[in-house]
């Protein structure tokens with residue numbers, strides 16, 4: 001179990017959600033959160049974060065006012081502003097109501113050729129803007145089969161995380177590329193090995209690494225959440241597909257202990 005680390009359940013909606021669907025989903029989560037608090041007098045035993053498409057951020061920031069649900073972006077540019085068509089700065093995300101931003105998701109690394117140096121710049125931008133960077137790392141299936149998973153992730157951590165980060169500015173998400181959207185997950189033993197490895201590698205690289213939250217991501221759903229969230233050094237989940245249904249996302253959050 002985590003040593004005093006409050007878990008974080010983060011929903012990455014990716015490129016899903018038109019205005020009304022997104023609003024309905026966020027409101028449903030907000031209602032559940034308020035109702036649970038009323039019924040038990042207690043909030044969930046975890047923090048909740050949703051990362052919708054950028055088009056929904058301002059609407060959801062307003063809709064979630066007063067709700068215990070955090071808002072994040074899915075990516076940011078390294079610069080504050082300038083001639084970067086189609087991009088958003090970390091400052092813009094903060095201005096839109098975000099507290100977090102995902103950087104280095106494998107879909108960005110693969111679809112947009114983002115390497116560790118680029119992710120490093122984005123994580124630094126998040127810190128500059130006062131956002132928590134959710135830095136994603138994870139090996140491909142070929143790398144795992146070749147026995148290189150631990151080395152690949154160590155390299156990504158070393159290359160993607162700027163100096164000066166700590167538990168207040170950084171969350172790490174371990175997302176094996178082959179587990180994302182596939183229904184496949186690593187064994188509990190493999191998750192435990194990787195999460196312990198990540199914490200070891202970050203000890204010395206970031207301040208107070210024992211307080212850092214390390215999320216697992218890749219095909220997390222209600223049926224496997226209890227098992228995955230009980231693994232040592234798993235301090236929450238980054239959830240893709242299952243974050244698009246309020247009941248599934250809620251059940252994953254309730255799996256936190």
Ligand code: PGA
Pocket residue numbers: 012175179180181182217218219220238239240241242
């Ligand atoms: P998934 O996606 O839960 O749909 O596998 C996770 C992610 O990409 O963050």
